[in-house]
Amino acid sequence: MSWLRRSWRRLQAGPKFDLPYILDRANPAAPLSDRVEFCENLFDWIRHTGGGKTTPLARIRFLLQLLERKPEWKASSGEVIRSLFEGTTAYRLFYDMGIPHGGTFLREFFQRMIQIVLPISDDSNDLYSIMTRIFYDSDDTIWVETIPEDIWQEVLNGWIFPRALRLPVFEKALADASLALSIQAAALSLRTDFMVRSPEYGMESHPFLHLEANLAVLSAQARRDPGVRDPEEVREACDGVVKEVERARAQIRSVKAHLEETGVSVDLVYQIDRMKLYLQRILFLTGTLEAGLIRPSELRGKSVELFRTLVAGLRYDEDFAFVLKKSTGLLASKIVERTGHTGERYFTSTWKEWRHLFWAAAGGGGLTAITAMMKSFTPHSPAFLGFFFAGMNYSVSFVLMHFLGLKLATKQPSMTAAALADRLGESGTARAGSTLEQTEFVEEVARISRAQFAAVLGNIIFVIPAVVLIHFLWRGAYGGSFYSVQKAVAAVDSVSLWHSGTIVFAAWTGIVLWVSSLGAGFAENFVVYICAKDLIAGHRVLKRLLGAERAAALGESVVRNTVGVTSSVLLGFLLAGTPIFADFFGLPLDVRHVTLTTGTLTFAYLALHSGHGLVWSLLSVAVIGGLNFGVSFTFAILTALRARNANLRRAHALFRTSRRAFWSRPLFFFFPPRESAK
Numbered sequence: 001m002s003w004l005r006r007s008w009r010r011l012q013a014g015p016k017f018d019l020p021y022i023l024d025r026a027n028p029a030a031p032l033s034d035r036v037e038f039c040e041n042l043f044d045w046i047r048h049t050g051g052g053k054t055t056p057l058a059r060i061r062f063l064l065q066l067l068e069r070k071p072e073w074k075a076s077s078g079e080v081i082r083s084l085f086e087g088t089t090a091y092r093l094f095y096d097m098g099i100p101h102g103g104t105f106l107r108e109f110f111q112r113m114i115q116i117v118l119p120i121s122d123d124s125n126d127l128y129s130i131m132t133r134i135f136y137d138s139d140d141t142i143w144v145e146t147i148p149e150d151i152w153q154e155v156l157n158g159w160i161f162p163r164a165l166r167l168p169v170f171e172k173a174l175a176d177a178s179l180a181l182s183i184q185a186a187a188l189s190l191r192t193d194f195m196v197r198s199p200e201y202g203m204e205s206h207p208f209l210h211l212e213a214n215l216a217v218l219s220a221q222a223r224r225d226p227g228v229r230d231p232e233e234v235r236e237a238c239d240g241v242v243k244e245v246e247r248a249r250a251q252i253r254s255v256k257a258h259l260e261e262t263g264v265s266v267d268l269v270y271q272i273d274r275m276k277l278y279l280q281r282i283l284f285l286t287g288t289l290e291a292g293l294i295r296p297s298e299l300r301g302k303s304v305e306l307f308r309t310l311v312a313g314l315r316y317d318e319d320f321a322f323v324l325k326k327s328t329g330l331l332a333s334k335i336v337e338r339t340g341h342t343g344e345r346y347f348t349s350t351w352k353e354w355r356h357l358f359w360a361a362a363g364g365g366g367l368t369a370i371t372a373m374m375k376s377f378t379p380h381s382p383a384f385l386g387f388f389f390a391g392m393n394y395s396v397s398f399v400l401m402h403f404l405g406l407k408l409a410t411k412q413p414s415m416t417a418a419a420l421a422d423r424l425g426e427s428g429t430a431r432a433g434s435t436l437e438q439t440e441f442v443e444e445v446a447r448i449s450r451a452q453f454a455a456v457l458g459n460i461i462f463v464i465p466a467v468v469l470i471h472f473l474w475r476g477a478y479g480g481s482f483y484s485v486q487k488a489v490a491a492v493d494s495v496s497l498w499h500s501g502t503i504v505f506a507a508w509t510g511i512v513l514w515v516s517s518l519g520a521g522f523a524e525n526f527v528v529y530i531c532a533k534d535l536i537a538g539h540r541v542l543k544r545l546l547g548a549e550r551a552a553a554l555g556e557s558v559v560r561n562t563v564g565v566t567s568s569v570l571l572g573f574l575l576a577g578t579p580i581f582a583d584f585f586g587l588p589l590d591v592r593h594v595t596l597t598t599g600t601l602t603f604a605y606l607a608l609h610s611g612h613g614l615v616w617s618l619l620s621v622a623v624i625g626g627l628n629f630g631v632s633f634t635f636a637i638l639t640a641l642r643a644r645n646a647n648l649r650r651a652h653a654l655f656r657t658s659r660r661a662f663w664s665r666p667l668f669f670f671f672p673p674r675e676s677a678k
Contacts, residue, residue, distance in 0.1 A: 017041050019063065023070070028079040032087070035080050036130050042077070043134050047143065056143035057151070064154055078159045084130060090170055092128040094177035094285055098313015100274050131310065141312045152304050174289040175215075175222035178241075178282050182212040185278040188271050189251070197258035198251050207247035214240035215286070222289060231294045238290040245279050252276060284309050349447055351672050354454050361458025363406040365595060368459065369466030371397040372599030373482065387573075387580045395572030402564035409455035410513050410594060410628045438657045445658040449669040456625060459595045467602040483607035491604040492613060495597055495620040505592040506624040510631025512574045512591065517636060520567035524559070533559050594625035 022041045027034065046059050067074035135144075186208040188194065201207065218237040221229055252272055288306045291298040374393045379385050401408055474482040483491065495502050527533075536542060536555035543551045575591050582589035601617050662669050 017045065019045050019066065023066075023073040023077055026073065026076040026080045028076060028083055030080075032125060035083060036133060038077075038080055039084065039130075039134050047137060047140065055146075057146055060147065060151060060155075064151070064159070067159060074159060078162070081160050084127070085170070088125045088127040088130060090127045090173040091176050092126055093131060093310065094173055094281075095180055096128055097131065097310050099181070099277055099281060100270075132314070135311050135314050138314065140314065144308055144311045149304075153300070156300055156304075171222045171289060171292050174285045174292070175219040178285040178289065179212070179215045179219045181278045181282050181285075182208070182215045185248070185275050185282075186212050188275050189248070191271070193268050194255055194271070197255040200254065201251050207244045207251055211241060211244035211248060211282070214244060215282070218286065218289065222293060229293065234290065234293050238286055241282065241286045245283055248279055249276070281309070349672065354450055354672050357407060357451055358454040358458040360405055360407040361409060361455040362462040363404065363458075364401050364408045364455075365459040365462035366466040367397055367401055367404075367406060368408070368595045369463050369470060369599050372463075372467065372596055372603065373470050375596070375600075376482070376487075376603075383580050383584075387576055390576035391573035393572070394575050395569045398568030398572055399565055402561070402568055407455050407458070408595065409452065409459045409625075410509075410632065438654060441654045442658050442661045445655075446661075446669045450672060452629060453670045456594070456629075460598050460621075463595055463599045464602050467599050468606065471603065471606045481607035483603045485607060488604035488607035491600050492608075492617060495592065495601065495617060495624070497616065497620050497623060501588060501590065502592055502620055502624065503627065505590045506594075506627035507631045508578065508589060509575070509591045509593055509624075510628050511635060512578065513571065513628065513632040514635040516567045516571035516574060517632075519570045520563040523566040524562040527559055527562050592624045592628075594621060594628050597621060597624055 022038065022045060026038055030038075046056050046063070048059075049055060067077070186206075189206070189208040195201075203209070214237045218234065218241065221234045221237065224230075252275060255272065284306050288299070288302040291302040371393060375390065378390045378393070398408060400406075471482050474480075481488075494500055497503065533555035536558060537548075537552040539551060542554065546554065575593065579590045598621055601621065605611065605614065605617075
């Protein structure tokens with residue numbers, strides 16, 4: 001959303017002017033709004049690169065050269081800029097810029113949306129508002145970082161602050177903002193969900209509380225007259241701040257380590273990110289304050305460092321994607337990790353594993369035949385009843401598969417992709433990019449593809465005879481085919497590659513499969529986060545009804561089966577809900593699931609007593625299967641790679657190596673090697 005904010009601010013900024021026109025209108029006695037407008041116009045001129053013909057740094061150098069030739073412009077413009085520092089309040093600038101203060105992620109999100117569209121007051125003497133008006137472009141962070149030290153020296157010493165750089169009002173603002181941030185951080189660190197995940201830090205040694213105490217001392221010294229200020233006490237307080245910040249960071253690391261075991265909450269991760277930003281800002285503020293109070297020779301350098309930090313904070317204030325990634329990155333990683341643990345079950349290295357998966361998928365195919373049969377009894381009205389019946393039909397079938405140890409091939413790609421990304425996430429290993437890594441990765445891909453092939457083969461081969469059996473049992477009981485001729489023709493036409501939306505529907509089904517796997521990972525993370533295992537095992541009523549051992553076993557079972565059950569129920573109701581909700585919005589959208597489609601087509605051709613168009617139907621089944629697997633796997637692997645912070649170039653190179661290996665040894669990717677037959 002940063003482009004929206006940038007466009008809106010550019011619209012508010014008004015027209016661009018030539019540099020002499022801008023400098024000639026620098027008036028230190030003008031109203032505040034005019035002086036701010038002067039700075040806006042000046043920085044608009046600096047950032048305007050003329051389509052890449054120049055750079056902001058080159059334009060700054062030109063500006064300084066021009067000011068040397070025009071002393072009157074140099075004096076008046078420098079005084080205008082200096083007046084903004086001397087006649088404004090800076091507390092909010094130090095406390096707010098680049099720092100999230102929303103109580104929750106959603107509140108922070110909506111606050112940013114409001115800030116985008118609301119105009120900024122022209123008469124505000126708040127330096128935060130002025131800075132936001134001047135540095136409205138997210139690219140400002142980039143060119144401000146490129147300004148070298150010699151240019152900063154010339155800008156500060158020769159232009160804006162030719163005399164001593166000391167602003168007492170800034171010292172108080174630095175102290176107040178540091179203390180306020182420490183109080184905010186201490187409040188967050190005393191939350192129950194934070195404290196229980198760092199039990200080694202008691203109240204008597206709590207780093208955030210000690211940090212607040214040191215900053216209170218520093219704030220008191222900043223308010224004293226320089227003649228009675230105690231430099232030694234200032235130095236000790238600043239050293240204490242640095243020490244307690246390091247201890248506070250260690251406590252945060254401890255909490256994050258516990259999150260690896262106890263599940264992740266978006267809210268807690270968001271609060272941790274807030275605390276880390278608070279600590280980082282406190283270090284910058286206290287470093288600048290210390291230089292201003294007792295080390296004046298370092299003040300200019302510290303001020304430049306703080307200025308860069310504040311301008312960089314504008315990116316955080318306007319970049320929604322940055323906030324979203326910071327707040328949900330760990331959660332996404334844990335969801336993918338939990339999904340990946342399930343995916344480990346779908347790897348096949350030996351013929352024994354291959355055969356086991358094949359027969360499990362064969363059972364899944366047989367059960368899918370019953371699901372395809374029950375689909376025919378779905379009521380068409382009311383819509384909710386049709387949705388509920390179809391959702392329950394799919395969900396019960398998939399849940400039964402889970403508890404019976406049967407496999408549905410299309411549920412595998414998202415799980416195996418997450419497990420495969422686990423390997424790619426280790427980009428820092430010594431063997432990264434080596435021949436050994438390439439060989440190991442090709443073997444991993446081969447294990448996955450064999451499992452996929454075994455599962456598809458088992459599903460499709462056994463769904464057909466199961467449907468045939470149902471057909472003949474129905475004929476024996478009712479004297480006719482399970483499908484009518486009209487329904488059979490409609491079923492065949494519905495999967496036509498050229499006369500229906502089969503390709504789009506099959507791709508959408510792949511997305512549905514991926515979403516169901518993400519939901520399952522989220523659900524397992526949730527039950528781990530709330531300590532469901534311990535809650536169930538220690539529940540008084542359950543212990544009384546089942547006994548302590550069975551209650552504990554039930555808790556373990558809930559955690560163990562959360563992914564399987566949740567993914568089954570989600571997949572079932574997403575498949576059932578797609579056509580109904582699409583119809584509600586007038587969208588021509590449906591689902592095409594390879595195993596269910598195979599069962600439906602088998603019912604149809606048994607009713608037609610003809611093989612006309614069978615080749616095209618088989619081709620449709622192949623396309624549906626490819627899209628189900630391909631889309632689901634692609635979305636899952638991209639999500640997993642980003643959650644793992646994997647090197648995408650490295651991943652692309654490894655997949656390219658696997659593709660070459662496939663063309664040289666295709667059977668290796670479908671069947672285990674002979675030496676694994678035992």
